[in-house]
Amino acid sequence: MKAVCWHGANDVRVETVPEPKILNPRDAILKVSSTTICGSDLHLYDGYIPSMQPGDILGHEFMGEIVEIGSEVKQLKKGDRVAVSSMIGCGHCFFCNQQMWSLCDNSNPNAWMQEKLFGFGTSGIYGYSHLFGGYAGGDAEYVRVPFADFGALKLPQDIPDEKLLPITDAFPTGYMGADLCDIQPGDIVAVWGCGPVGQFAMRSAYLLGAERVIGIDRFPYRLQMASDFAKAETINYEEVDAGEALKEMTGGRGPDACIDAVGMEAHGIGPEGFYDEVKQTVRLETDRPHVLRQMMLACRKGGTLSMMGVYAGFVDKIPMGAFMNKGLTLKTGQMHGQKSEVYAEIAGARFKGRSRSLPRVHASSTPSRSEARLRAVQAQTRQLRQGLTQTLI
Numbered sequence: 001m002k003a004v005c006w007h008g009a010n011d012v013r014v015e016t017v018p019e020p021k022i023l024n025p026r027d028a029i030l031k032v033s034s035t036t037i038c039g040s041d042l043h044l045y046d047g048y049i050p051s052m053q054p055g056d057i058l059g060h061e062f063m064g065e066i067v068e069i070g071s072e073v074k075q076l077k078k079g080d081r082v083a084v085s086s087m088i089g090c091g092h093c094f095f096c097n098q099q100m101w102s103l104c105d106n107s108n109p110n111a112w113m114q115e116k117l118f119g120f121g122t123s124g125i126y127g128y129s130h131l132f133g134g135y136a137g138g139d140a141e142y143v144r145v146p147f148a149d150f151g152a153l154k155l156p157q158d159i160p161d162e163k164l165l166p167i168t169d170a171f172p173t174g175y176m177g178a179d180l181c182d183i184q185p186g187d188i189v190a191v192w193g194c195g196p197v198g199q200f201a202m203r204s205a206y207l208l209g210a211e212r213v214i215g216i217d218r219f220p221y222r223l224q225m226a227s228d229f230a231k232a233e234t235i236n237y238e239e240v241d242a243g244e245a246l247k248e249m250t251g252g253r254g255p256d257a258c259i260d261a262v263g264m265e266a267h268g269i270g271p272e273g274f275y276d277e278v279k280q281t282v283r284l285e286t287d288r289p290h291v292l293r294q295m296m297l298a299c300r301k302g303g304t305l306s307m308m309g310v311y312a313g314f315v316d317k318i319p320m321g322a323f324m325n326k327g328l329t330l331k332t333g334q335m336h337g338q339k340s341e342v343y344a345e346i347a348g349a350r351f352k353g354r355s356r357s358l359p360r361v362h363a364s365s366t367p368s369r370s371e372a373r374l375r376a377v378q379a380q381t382r383q384l385r386q387g388l389t390q391t392l393i
């Protein structure tokens with residue numbers, strides 16, 4: 001089969017590789033109908049995520065048709081049309097049971113590598129380095145889907161691929177970014193980065209009750225989309241100082257919550273930009289944390305920072321004094337895509353004009369949330385299935 005393979009920084013090739021096989025009774029094989037590129041793939045392409053090996057198949061946002069199932073797959077059958085969450089969750093461990101799928105204890109065979117770097121191992125991710133499990137990705141004609149009963153979301157047949165594909169990653173990430181902000185009525189939410197994650201974060205922030213949403217980027221077409229698709233006010237940070245502009249737009253108080261939808265390859269301007277470029281190039285820091293720094297300074301006192309942009313290792317010159325003295329809260333994580341169906345249905349309900357105050361499923365703070373509550377949310381949202389299309393258009 002053909003697949004997109006990584007061979008080094010800025011070196012990606014379409015190659016002929018062996019087709020995947022069922023390795024475990026809970027696997028399925030998916031024939032990929034559509035796949036797309038994530039901002040996270042850029043971190044691999046640019047060579048900043050360690051432990052990639054030449055020939056690794058890329059891609060963690062894909063959907064298609066189930067063509068083979070292992071003997072213990074219970075919920076799927078051949079011919080099912082599914083979208084697959086980029087995070088691989090076993091469905092049974094402490095973390096999966098609490099809907100924190102990207103923290104699964106059982107899906108990363110290379111967790112030992114992460115233990116050295118992160119203290120504990122996280123879940124595996126398709127096509128996203130050996131540190132995250134070494135799984136073949138979905139930028140290919142076929143892909144093996146481990147723990148298929150939990151990772152593959154069944155989809156209706158009558159909605160085109162391009163409207164459903166964001167459910168694999170960009171949509172749940174943006175939604176989680178807004179969800180982590182614990183938005184209260186009247187809140188102003190600022191979102192750095194108007195890529196796919198930022199767009200869904202902005203739209204979700206309104207869904208969850210924000211009064212105003214402000215999108216920050218430098219590309220006019222992305223800012224235009226933030227305005228048209230997400231109904232956000234916008235700041236072009238190359239034209240004005242983003243921190244000053246935010247202060248002015250919020251009556252001098254600063255946004256109540258700030259979402260980082262940019263991550264480790266943030267574009268910096270001025271001496272700070274130069275500083276991080278140099279330090280990252282010579283590997284004295286792994287990530288460029290411009291946005292994180294800006295958020296800490298721009299956020300109102302007592303506000304919340306939600307970091308969905310990916311960071312890989314170590315950062316420098318974080319204004320910890322501002323963070324501590326202003327009483328800020330920082331929440332973050334890889335998204336929990338297995339909850340996409342819930343997210344989409346809740347969002348769909350909003351766009352169908354139903355109540356804003358639907359129950360919310362908190363990804364990051366789930367330990368205290370009971371399974372019963374989650375089941376209640378799922379039961380309620382199941383009644384709102386019709387909303388799926390509106391959310392993703």
Ligand SMILES: NC(=O)c1ccc[n+]([C@@H]2O[C@H](COP(=O)([O-])OP(=O)(O)OC[C@H]3O[C@@H](n4cnc5c(N)ncnc54)[C@H](O)[C@@H]3O)[C@@H](O)[C@H]2O)c1
Pocket residue numbers: 038039040041042043169170173192193194195196197198216217218219222237261262263264265266267268290291307308309310333334335336
């Ligand atoms: N946490 C998760 O589970 C998860 C999932 C998907 C993606 N991500 C991460 O989210 C981030 C965004 O993903 P995407 O697909 O939207 O990427 P993208 O590359 O399409 O968008 C990033 C945007 O950030 C803008 N940007 C760069 N520097 C900026 C700055 N200083 N201020 C404001 N904007 C700036 C860029 O112009 C670009 O439009 C990436 O880091 C990606 O790895 C995380």
Ligand SMILES: [Zn+2]
Pocket residue numbers: 038039040041060061086169170
């Ligand atoms: Zn992604």
Ligand SMILES: [Zn+2]
Pocket residue numbers: 089090091092093094095096097103104105106107
């Ligand atoms: Zn698990």
